[in-house]
Structures are given as structure tokens and as C-alpha cells.
Amino acid sequence: MPEDAIPRHTQVFAAAGTAFLRVATTAGGMGILLFRILARFFPPRIDGGEIWKNLYKMGVKSLPIVAITALFTGAIMVVQAATIVKRYSAEGLLGWGAGFGTLREIAPLLTALMISGRVGANNTAELGTMVVTEQLDALRVLAIDPIGFLIVPRFVSIVATLFMMTLFADALALFGAAHTGKALLNVDPVTFYNGFTAGLLDFGDVANGLTKSVVFGVVIGLASCHFGLATTGGAPGVGRAVNAQVVASAAGIFVLDYVTSFILG
Amino acid sequence: MATTSPGQASHPADVDPVPEAHAPPGPVAALGGxxxxxxxxxxxLLSVFIRTLYYSVRGKREKGAFTTQMYEIGNKSVFFLSITMGFIGMILVYQSGLQAKRVVPDYTMLGATYLELLVRDFAASIGxxxxxxxxxxxxxxxxxxxxxTEQVDALRMCAADPIDFLIVPRFKASVIMTTVLIVWAGTVAYLTGAxxxxxxxxxxxQTxxxxALIDVGDVSVGLAKCLAYGAxxxxxSGYCGLSTFGGSEGVGWATTRAVVNTSLTIIILNFFISTAGFLIFPG
Amino acid sequence: MSVETGIRFQNIVKAFGPKRVLNGVSFDVHKGEVFFIIGASGVGKSVLIKHLVGLLYPDEGEIWLDGEEISKFDEVRMGPVRKKCAMVFQHSTLFDSMTCAENVALPLRKHKGLTLKESVAEAKRRLHVVHMQEFGDRYPPELGDGMRKRVAIARALTLEPEYVLFDEPTTSLDPVSARRVDKLIRELSDTLGVTSIVVSHDLSSIFTIADRIVMLYKGHVRLLGTRDDFKHTPDGVVNQFINGRAQGPMDL
Known part of the structure; x- marks a missing residue:
């Protein structure tokens, strides 16, 4: 780009336009990919064995990091609520206060960010490496559809993994929160658990968080497959693709979090 | 912090055709491993941190590298951070509004409580x-x-410590720019929240x-977090980068590990600083 | 022996950006022969054969395969063509996440309706043909280039193709492995009647196993003929190439 040729004051507009075009290209590419993925479901042309393989690789192997994240997150939520609880000496409400934010927002959000970093980035790196080493062309030459064989199983596994991990993280975060409440504020875990079964929280709050996790899963799945497939430029290109994937996933997660929060109310 | 990934084995040529038998490790061995x-x-990681601190004080000053990193870390993140923090501000206020609605539909303290949480935790941690x-x-x-690409080895051959040369400028730039960016991010989140x-x-x-709720404790905890995360x-992530192995594919895995390990470190640091803050400044 | 045309390239033009790599290339490949495409690096040899399996599409020109014009086929209609024309990539391009046997088993499982177990058992039989039976359970990154190449050939042959495209099969192999691959290519043609199209600049392969040779130069066909035609050509450019001389009329 001959940037010197453009007058200085219009460079800002040029940059903004370029950035906008880039975002639009990415969003469009992800939309087309989603369409192509969905087309493989009618009629189903998906490799079932690959789904199981990926579920193991993505799901089981992410358990430790999700567990650590969830335990600490629950603990942090209680520490944050602690000041307020002390101020109003409302120990009975601690479970509800920490549980509400955890179930509806923080657990799905942080789990999604961690899965985006662990699973999404791995997926992009793997697909990107396959693209730059022509393994995708090798599949096509064997008359095997790369979308049905590679992309759909990964996409399905990412969505399923994030859903299950969020469920798991919900439980562990509340566990961590209950025990931090005991250590820090001397609130008995029973009181804590009563706090969120007393009627202020219901299944709707859990479902709210889980719905979000599905939306986030779709975002991560699409972003990681899109950037993996769009990799160019050899090995450094794979690094760039991974970087672009985590950034796009994070931005997408936050924007859609907002949208789903409002829609679900 | 080392998460191992598959496919990193280097490629020996035709020399070793005998498949070595290794039994899969049992659960105890896996846990111990x-x-x-x-x-x-x-x-x-600790040694990298200590050497970074040492060279930050004693090392040669590379002005150019430092300002470049300030730009790379700081300026280039502003857009991304503003977008994400803008949305998180809206979400947080919306969720706490819903939460408040269920107990006492009184929103007069919503802004004050939100600001306190933002200063003490959310701005720094989510940012x-x-x-x-x-x-x-x-x-x-x-x-x-x-x-x-063996450039780091080339650095060593020139008797330059890669930590001094590569990590220290990023370290200094990050400590400063993270603090600045988080103040900015908090402002954005507060405005979208309002x-x-x-x-x-x-x-x-106006409400x-x-x-009213901001006190010395909140500000010091917030600042401590900025500095800790910035460091x-x-x-x-520099440690993850330096421990890259396995050729070109390794870069992808290193990037993955950096994201996961840095995020985990932030969450764990957050827990300790928050707890310390609660114990030092109770209520 | 009657000569039957299997593949016909007609006036193929392909440009990447401003660079016209192929500028009107035409020739026929006969059934059952070992056909070599030679030329200097970057002259578009690999580009040309990638057109045959729909990895690239020509800007102009036609490609005929067994009486069908295939250059405008979409991904779905390319399927049968790809089953008929197998390809062995330059760097073997095995799937790193699968064992060698699974690599060979994949097309069997996908196209012959075998279960995973059956297909792996069949794959091990196929590996036997290329003398790789004891490496079925190893992963490709653990093996050397020559071994990977043999597995790649086994994988390409699983669907009993009529045509096999080899993209620089002997480049980056040691001389012994290279001659073994040559022998394998020749046998495919002699015993199974497979048509092989080999992209190469390995002079010893060219003059041991080729039936006919085409040389590409500056986007055009420079010479098409048998080994003897090439040995006795008066063309200075061809002469320089097949003798591997640094000095001569050829410019790059």
C-alpha cells in the first residue's frame, strides 16, 4: 500500500475503512462457513468417528483448566460480594448474590474465554498447519469433502464441549464459592446453598447461562475454523491465524453476550 | 504451567525404524507427571521473572525497542479493548439491574456499587x-x-541474553501500558454502563x-491488580514463546499455551490480590 | 499396441496475478504410458497437473479426461474424477494426526463403505505392497521421507485409479529410495496398466522409466517426444536442461 501517496488527514478514514472491510470480510466468511456447515446436516454427511475423537481431545483434555478457572472464579465472586455482604450483614444472601452473577454471566463467559484459548486456538493451529502443508488438498484429491470430514466434527465438538464445560464450571464455581464463604466470612456452606435454593434463583438462571454457552460455542467454532482455513503464508501464517482467532472470538463473545443478555432478559 | 501438546516430536530421518513400546501412563503416573x-x-517461570526484574534495573536501556513495544502493546490494543469493555459494561449493569430488581427495586445505589466493583476488580481483571x-x-x-528460526540462538551467539533483549522492553512497556489501558477501559465500561x-x-x-463507595482500599487493590497483571x-507469554519447540508448528502451540497460561495466571493472581485486599481493607 | 488418448490438455492458460505461468499448453497423454512433465523449477509443472484434479482451474483452455471436458467441473462433479485420478503430493502430505495405516484406510472407509476395523486391516495389506507393513501403526512425522513417500503412494492406489499423478516423487529422497520409487512407477504401468503422469526434474528417473516426455519452457511446450527424441534433439535449451549444464541458451 503506497500510504505516502495519501494525504495525511485522510489516512484515518482509510484506516477506518480498511478495518471495517476486514471485519466485514471476516463476518461474511464466517457466515458462509456456517451455511456450508449447516448444509452438511441435510442430509447428514458427517463423519461420526471424527466427532468422538474431537470430543475426547477437546472435552476431556480441557477439564483441568476449566476446573481451576471455575474454582477460582467462584472464590473471586464471593470475595467481591464479601464487602457488600458485610456492609449490610446479609450473610443469608451471599449464596444468591454470588450465584446469580456466576450462573448467568461469569461462569459461561470465563469458560468460553478459556475454551477459546485452549480449544479454539488449538483447532486453528491444527487446521492452519493442515492448510499450509496441503493436507486439505490431499483430502480433496481423495474425493473427501473437507467440510464434512474436518470442519463439521470440530464445530459440533466445540459447541458440545463448551456446553458441557459450562455445566461443569457452574457446579465447581458454586462449590468454590461456598467454601470461600466459609473461610472468609464464616458463612456455613449449607446457608450458602440455601441462599440460592430459597426461591430467588431458579432453573431459568442456569438455562440463561447455558443458552449463552451455546451461542459462544458457535462463535468459537466458526472463528477457529474460519481462521484456520484462511491461513496463508507458511508457518508464521499459522501463528497469525491463531492470534486473529483468539481476538475475534473474544470480541464476538462479548458482543453476542450483550445481545443474548438483552434478548433473554 | 506446561501443557503438552501432541505432534511436537521432531522428525528423525530413516534411522530409527524400531517402534518403541511405551505403555500409557496410569492415572497416578499421569497426575504425578x-x-x-x-x-x-x-x-x-520464576527464574524468567527474576531475570526480567534484574535486567529491568541493570540492563542496557534500549530506547527504540521500549517505545515500539509501548505502541505495539498499548496503542494497538485500544480499539479492541474499547469494544470489549464497552460491551462488558453494558452487560454487567444490565445483569446487576436484573439482580437488584428481584430483591429491592431500588436503583439509587446501582451506579455507586458498580463503580466500586469496577475499580476494585472488573476493569482490571476483565481488561x-x-x-x-x-x-x-x-x-x-x-x-x-x-x-x-534460530534467531534467539543467534542472539545468544552475540552474547545478548534473550530475556534482556526480548522480554525486558515488553515487560516495561506492558506494566505502564496495562495500567493506562485499564484506566481507559474502566472509563469506557463505566460510561456504557451509565x-x-x-x-x-x-x-x-446524576444518580x-x-x-460515595470508593475508598482507599478499592483504589489500591485496583492499582495493585493493574501492576501485577501488567507484569x-x-x-x-514470553516464557511460553521462549519455550517453543517442534519447528514451525510449535509456534501455533506456543501461542495457544500463552493465551491459556496468561489467562489462568490472571485469574489466580486476582484471587490472591482480592483476598489480600479484603483482609487488609475489610469493608 | 494401439494408442488411446486418456488425457488431453488443450491450450491451457493460467495466470497468478500478472504472471502468466502457463501460456497455451497443449498435449495428449496416452493410456497406460509413463508420461513425464519436465522443466526448470517454477515453470508451472505442478500447476499444470493440479488442474487435472480440480485443485486449480484454468483461465482458458480445456482439459479432456476419457472423453469428458472436466475443466469447469464443480467440487461435487470433481468427485468421480478424483477417484479416477489419484495424486501423490511432493511432500507426501500424509495426515499427521493419523497412523500410516489409518491414512491408507481413510479413502477405503469413505468410499468403499468399510468399517474402521476392516479398512485398517485392508490398509495393512496395501502397505505390504509398498513394503511398509511393519510401519502401519507409526505416525508419519516419525518416518523418513522415503517411507512417507511409499505410504503416500499406497494411499493414492487404494481406490484403484486409472491415472496417478506424481508431483516430484523423487525430489528430496536419497538415491536408493528414489530408484525404488521409479521402479514402483514403472511396475504400476506394466502390471496394472495404470497411466502415470510424473512431474520431475530428476534426470536419472527421466531416462530410465519415461515412455514419453514433455518439456515446458516459458509457459509453452518446448518439446514432446520419446527418450530418444530428447537425446537427439538439436534444440539447445532442451540439450542444456537434460545434460544439466550451467551455461547455455536457457534463461530463467
Whole structure:
């Protein structure tokens, strides 16, 4: 780009336009990919064995990091609520206060960010490496559809993994929160658990968080497959693709979090 | 902190055709193995951190590298951080509004409580998680590709410590820029939060902009977090970059590890600083 | 022996950006022969054969395969063509996440309706043909280039193709492995009647196993003929190439 040729004051507009075009290209590419993925479901042309393989690789192997994240997150939520609880000496409400934010927002959000970093980035790196080493062309030459064989199983596994991990993280975060409440504020875990079964929280709050996790899963799945497939430029290109994937996933997660929060109310 | 990934084995040529038999490790061995990995990783990470601190004080000053990194880490993250923090501000206020609605539909303290939480935790922690993704992945990818193309070895041959040369400028730049960016991110989140409160719950901005609950404790905890995260991001992701192995594919894995490990470090640091803050400044 | 045309390239033009790599290339490949495409690096040899399996599409020109014009086929209609024309990539391009046997088993499982177990058992039989039976359970990154190449050939042959495209099969192999691959290519043609199209600049392969040779130069066909035609050509450019001389009329 001959940037010197453009007058200085219009460079800002040029940059903004370029950035906008880039975002639009990415969003469009992800939309087309989603369409192509969905087309493989009618009629189903998906490799079932690959789904199981990926579920193991993505799901089981992410358990430790999700567990650590969830335990600490629950603990942090209680520490944050602690000041307020002390101020109003409302120990009975601690479970509800920490549980509400955890179930509806923080657990799905942080789990999604961690899965985006662990699973999404791995997926992009793997697909990107396959693209730059022509393994995708090798599949096509064997008359095997790369979308049905590679992309759909990964996409399905990412969505399923994030859903299950969020469920798991919900439980562990509340566990961590209950025990931090005991250590820090001397609130008995029973009181804590009563706090969120007393009627202020219901299944709707859990479902709210889980719905979000599905939306986030779709975002991560699409972003990681899109950037993996769009990799160019050899090995450094794979690094760039991974970087672009985590950034796009994070931005997408936050924007859609907002949208789903409002829609679900 | 070392998460191992498959496919990193180097490629021996036709020399070793005998398949070696290794039994899959039992659960105890696996647990012990990962504990040892964690310990060794932690030890190396600590050594990188200490050397970074040492060279920050004693090392040669590279003005150009420092300002470049300030630009790379700081300016280039502003857009991304503003977008994500803007949305998180709206979400947080919306969710706490819903929460408040169920107990006492009284929104007068919404802004004050939100500001307190923002200053004490959310601005720093969520902002830093975002920076971990963008900045951390960038640092790991850059240093990682220097490792696999043997540029780091070339540095060593010139008797330059890669930590002094590569991590220290990023470390200094990150400590400063993370703090600056988080103050900015908090402002953005507060403003979008105020807008949401006005639109969704009819809270007037005058009521929302309430600093009554902010005290010394909140500000010091917030600042401590900024500095800790700012220091942790380049050290952890730089460490992941420097420990890249396995040729060109390794860069991708290093980037992945950097994002995950930096995020985990932030969450764990957050827990300790928050707890310490609660114990030092109770209520 | 009657000569039957299997593949016909007609006036193929392909440009990447401003660079016209192929500028009107035409020739026929006969059934059952070992056909070599030679030329200097970057002259578009690999580009040309990638057109045959729909990895690239020509800007102009036609490609005929067994009486069908295939250059405008979409991904779905390319399927049968790809089953008929197998390809062995330059760097073997095995799937790193699968064992060698699974690599060979994949097309069997996908196209012959075998279960995973059956297909792996069949794959091990196929590996036997290329003398790789004891490496079925190893992963490709653990093996050397020559071994990977043999597995790649086994994978390409699983669907009993009529045509096999080899993209620089002997480049980056040691001389012994290279001659073994040559022998394998020749046998395919002699015993199974497979048509092989080999992209190469390995002079010893060219003059041991080729039936006919085409040389590409500057986007055009420079010479098409048998080994003897090439040995006795008066063309200075061809002469320089097949003798591997640094000095001569050829410019790059």
C-alpha cells in the first residue's frame, strides 16, 4: 500500500475503512462457513468417528483448566460480594448474590474465554498447519469433502464441549464459592446453598447461562475454523491465524453476550 | 504451567525404524507427571521473572525497542479493548439491574456499587484477560517464531541474553501500558454502563455517577491488580514463546499455551490480590 | 499396441496475478504410458497437473479426461474424477494426526463403505505392497521421507485409479529410495496398466522409466517426444536442461 501517496488527514478514514472491510470480510466468511456447515446436516454427511475423537481431545483434555478457572472464579465472586455482604450483614444472601452473577454471566463467559484459548486456538493451529502443508488438498484429491470430514466434527465438538464445560464450571464455581464463604466470612456452606435454593434463583438462571454457552460455542467454532482455513503464508501464517482467532472470538463473545443478555432478559 | 501438546516430536530421518513400546501412563503416573511439569514450569517461570526484574534495573536501556513495544502493546490494543469493555459494561449493569430488581427495586445505589466493583476488580481483571488474548498471543507468536528460526540462538551467539533483549522492553512497556489501558477501559465500561442504566432502568446519570463507595482500599487493590497483571502478561507469554519447540508448528502451540497460561495466571493472581485486599481493607 | 488418448490438455492458460505461468499448453497423454512433465523449477509443472484434479482451474483452455471436458467441473462433479485420478503430493502430505495405516484406510472407509476395523486391516495389506507393513501403526512425522513417500503412494492406489499423478516423487529422497520409487512407477504401468503422469526434474528417473516426455519452457511446450527424441534433439535449451549444464541458451 503506497500510504505516502495519501494525504495525511485522510489516512484515518482509510484506516477506518480498511478495518471495517476486514471485519466485514471476516463476518461474511464466517457466515458462509456456517451455511456450508449447516448444509452438511441435510442430509447428514458427517463423519461420526471424527466427532468422538474431537470430543475426547477437546472435552476431556480441557477439564483441568476449566476446573481451576471455575474454582477460582467462584472464590473471586464471593470475595467481591464479601464487602457488600458485610456492609449490610446479609450473610443469608451471599449464596444468591454470588450465584446469580456466576450462573448467568461469569461462569459461561470465563469458560468460553478459556475454551477459546485452549480449544479454539488449538483447532486453528491444527487446521492452519493442515492448510499450509496441503493436507486439505490431499483430502480433496481423495474425493473427501473437507467440510464434512474436518470442519463439521470440530464445530459440533466445540459447541458440545463448551456446553458441557459450562455445566461443569457452574457446579465447581458454586462449590468454590461456598467454601470461600466459609473461610472468609464464616458463612456455613449449607446457608450458602440455601441462599440460592430459597426461591430467588431458579432453573431459568442456569438455562440463561447455558443458552449463552451455546451461542459462544458457535462463535468459537466458526472463528477457529474460519481462521484456520484462511491461513496463508507458511508457518508464521499459522501463528497469525491463531492470534486473529483468539481476538475475534473474544470480541464476538462479548458482543453476542450483550445481545443474548438483552434478548433473554 | 506446561501443557503438552501432541505432534511436537521432531522428525528423525530413516534411522530409527524400531517402534518403541511405551505403555500409557496410569492415572497416578499421569497426575504425578503433571505435578512435576507444573513445578518445573513454575520454577522456570520464576527464574524468567527474576531475570526480567534484574535486567529491568541493570540492563542496557534500549530506547527504540521500549517505545515500539509501548505502541505495539498499548496503542494497538485500544480499539479492541474499547469494544470489549464497552460491551462488558453494558452487560454487567444490565445483569446487576436484573439482580437488584428481584430483591429491592431500588436503583439509587446501582451506579455507586458498580463503580466500586469496577475499580476494585472488573476493569482490571476483565481488561487484563482481554489483553492476555491480544498482547499475550502476539508476544508468544513473535518470540516463538524467533526461536524456531534460530534467531534467539543467534542472539545468544552475540552474547545478548534473550530475556534482556526480548522480554525486558515488553515487560516495561506492558506494566505502564496495562495500567493506562485499564484506566481507559474502566472509563469506557463505566460510561456504557451509565448509558445502559439510563435506557434499561431509567437511572439518571446524576444518580449513577456516584463516587460515595470508593475508598482507599478499592483504589489500591485496583492499582495493585493493574501492576501485577501488567507484569504477568509479558513474563508468562514470553516464557511460553521462549519455550517453543517442534519447528514451525510449535509456534501455533506456543501461542495457544500463552493465551491459556496468561489467562489462568490472571485469574489466580486476582484471587490472591482480592483476598489480600479484603483482609487488609475489610469493608 | 494401439494408442488411446486418456488425457488431453488443450491450450491451457493460467495466470497468478500478472504472471502468466502457463501460456497455451497443449498435449495428449496416452493410456497406460509413463508420461513425464519436465522443466526448470517454477515453470508451472505442478500447476499444470493440479488442474487435472480440480485443485486449480484454468483461465482458458480445456482439459479432456476419457472423453469428458472436466475443466469447469464443480467440487461435487470433481468427485468421480478424483477417484479416477489419484495424486501423490511432493511432500507426501500424509495426515499427521493419523497412523500410516489409518491414512491408507481413510479413502477405503469413505468410499468403499468399510468399517474402521476392516479398512485398517485392508490398509495393512496395501502397505505390504509398498513394503511398509511393519510401519502401519507409526505416525508419519516419525518416518523418513522415503517411507512417507511409499505410504503416500499406497494411499493414492487404494481406490484403484486409472491415472496417478506424481508431483516430484523423487525430489528430496536419497538415491536408493528414489530408484525404488521409479521402479514402483514403472511396475504400476506394466502390471496394472495404470497411466502415470510424473512431474520431475530428476534426470536419472527421466531416462530410465519415461515412455514419453514433455518439456515446458516459458509457459509453452518446448518439446514432446520419446527418450530418444530428447537425446537427439538439436534444440539447445532442451540439450542444456537434460545434460544439466550451467551455461547455455536457457534463461530463467
Amino acid at each position: 503433571s505435578a512435576i511439569d507444573l513445578f518445573l514450569g513454575g520454577k522456570e 487484563a484477560l482481554m489483553l492476555a488474548t491480544r498482547v499475550g498471543a502476539g508476544i508468544a507468536a513473535e518470540i516463538g517464531s524467533m526461536v524456531v 448509558a445502559t442504566a439510563y435506557v434499561a432502568f431509567d437511572v439518571a446519570p 449513577f455517577f456516584n463516587m 504477568a502478561i509479558p513474563v508468562v
